[in-house]
Amino acid sequence: DTEVTQTPKHLVMGMTNKKSLKCEQHMGHRAMYWYKQKAKKPPELMFVYSYEKLSINESVPSRFSPECPNSSLLNLHLHALQPEDSALYLCASSQVSQGPTNYGYTFGSGTRLTVV
Amino acid sequence: LAKTTQPISMDSYEGQEVNITCSHNNIATNDYITWYQQFPSQGPRFIIQGYKTKVTNEVASLFIPADRKSSTLSLPRVSLSDTAVYYCLVGDRSNYQLIWGAGTKLIIKP
DSSP: OOOEEEEOSEEEEOTTOEEEEEEEEOSOOOEEEEEEEOTTSOOEEEEEEETTEEEEEOSOOTTEEEEEEETTEEEEEEESOOGGGOEEEEEEEEOSTTOTTTSOOEEOOOEEEEEO | OOOOBOOSEEEEETTOOEEEEEEOTTOOTTEEEEEEEEOTTSOOEEEEEESSEEEEOSSOEEEEOTTOSEEEEEESSOOGGGOEEEEEEEEETTSSOEEEOOOEEEEEEO
16 A cells, blocks of 8 residues: 545635545555645645654644544644645655655645635 | 745746646654645645655656755646646655645746
8 A cells, every 4th residue: 555545625614614635555665644735735744743743833823723533644733723724734654764755745635725 | 843944936938848846854764755736726636645756657857866955846737727836745655744835836837
């Protein structure tokens, strides 16, 4: 299995809602990432988990809360989002020992989030 | 951290070879150069990575001159399905800090 699976593919939520994005991989990768991508822009790194521990938080607002329950799963909990948070949210994984620049990230197809 | 600069867009025709050049003037000694392809509403897909000289795989070649201040992604005999955005990244193998370029939108015409 060489895929990263993200659910849901599309999500519309109100500013007072609480929702979660889910990501799963079975490649044995021990580094997992959340990226945010706005239209016509490159992906922006949000969080990095290494061996199920949060290793990088790129100054992301607290309304985004990541969670890594085990080595295969990554969640992003959303609460009280703003319309400007609407974007494509991408999950990725990589081997840890050689970093993401060796064989690269494997990305999921993303969740298209719209905040209304 | 190195910054990358690449053309915003390029056009070509089916069957042609396409070369996309990325500039990374302040690339560090430990940085590798990586290219990704992204189709609309999909995650980026790893194409190729290199450190110096030339790297070739089944889909592309990557040319890196001796000074490593630029790199060129070469796509042989493109087809309509190669229409996508191509990103150049540089980053240190030892950490997670990858710098994404703004991306080159490649349009292949019949």
